[in-house]
Amino acid sequence: GLPYKSIHELAFDAEGLLWIGTGCFFCEGSGGMARFDGVDWQTYTFENSGLPSNHIIGLAIDDQGAKWIGTTGSLARFEGDTWTDFSGAEGSARLQGYDFPGISVDSAGEVWVSSGGSGGVVHFDGEAWTHYQESETPLPSRYAEEIFVDSQDTRWIGTREGLAKFDDSGWTIYDTSNTDLPSNWIWAIDEDQYGNIWIGTNIGGMAVHREGGVLLP
Numbered sequence: 001g002l003p004y005k006s007i008h009e010l011a012f013d014a015e016g017l018l019w020i021g022t023g024c025f026f027c028e029g030s031g032g033m034a035r036f037d038g039v040d041w042q043t044y045t046f047e048n049s050g051l052p053s054n055h056i057i058g059l060a061i062d063d064q065g066a067k068w069i070g071t072t073g074s075l076a077r078f079e080g081d082t083w084t085d086f087s088g089a090e091g092s093a094r095l096q097g098y099d100f101p102g103i104s105v106d107s108a109g110e111v112w113v114s115s116g117g118s119g120g121v122v123h124f125d126g127e128a129w130t131h132y133q134e135s136e137t138p139l140p141s142r143y144a145e146e147i148f149v150d151s152q153d154t155r156w157i158g159t160r161e162g163l164a165k166f167d168d169s170g171w172t173i174y175d176t177s178n179t180d181l182p183s184n185w186i187w188a189i190d191e192d193q194y195g196n197i198w199i200g201t202n203i204g205g206m207a208v209h210r211e212g213g214v215l216l217p
Contacts, residue, residue, distance in 0.1 A: 001041020003032035009059035011067075019067060021056030031055050033069065050083025052076050058113070060103035068111055070100030075113060075122075086124075095122065095129070102146040106153050114144035114157060121147060121157055138171040139164055140184075148189035148197075156197060158186025163199060172213075179215040181207050 002022060009021035016037075023031030031054035032045035046054045051069065058070025066079035074087035075095055087095045100122075102114030113122040120133035120142050134142040139157065146158035157164040162175035162184045175184050183204025190198050197209040207215050 001036065001043060002034055003043050003045055003054070004030050006031070008057050011059050011061050013061050013065055013067075019059060019061065021059040021069065023053075023055030023057065023071075025055070029054055033059075033067075044078075050076070050078070050085065052085045052087060057099060057101045057116075058103040060105055060111075062105040062109055062111070064109065068103045068105070068113075070103050070113065072099045072117075075100045075103075095119075102144065102148070102158070104147050104149040104155075106149045106155075108153075112147050112149055112155055114147040116143055116145050120144055121155075132166075138173055140173050140175065145185070145187055146189050148191070150191045150197060151195065156189045158189050158199070160185045162186075163189075174209075174215060179207075181215050 004022040004024060006024050007020060007022055011019045013019065018036045020034040032043055033051060033056055035042040044051050052074040053071035055072045056069055057072065060068045066077050069076045069078065074085055076086065077084045098115040098119035099117040100113050101116045104112050111124045115122060120131060120139055121144050123130040132139055140162035141159035143160040144157050145160065148156045150156065155166040157166065162173055163181065163186050165172040174181055183201035185202035186199060187202055188200030192198065199207045199209065209215055
């Protein structure tokens, strides 16, 4: 039931259903999203649904069960049977044409999105859009490859030129010049049960941010 064999994203919903984002950088039209309940498959593509693109590179599910889908060139939401494409009239002009590889939802249900296509970070509170870019904030690069909201609602942003932490007290930037971070290009961020933040980098390997702000390769 997979629409394509290149898997970019996986997410489980509250019912235990697995949602799968697929796509191909070099195969125009190939890919889409699949839902698997352990037995049966449901496939969503540009051709049979409101999915704005078949190349899915970001996927998150909020507490209401809505699926937030990042593609090359658009950001979409799928809730119930309703699709919303935020790269059009429902969103902001600055959403158009960007890629959205990282999506995370905070405890208030607000959505944070990273734009790998030089768009920085986008925040949606349900009504208004806020953009954070390198030229306007301490964000180390406009190429934001990943974003993760941890259990304390701190936003961790992985860019091509370092790791940014953004919370109510402001911004903290980590890179190879001020920490033991093995690479400035960040691909993946997650949190364990102890509150440690795990960081996956491009070529450099992994690091962990423990209490006290220490980064260990």
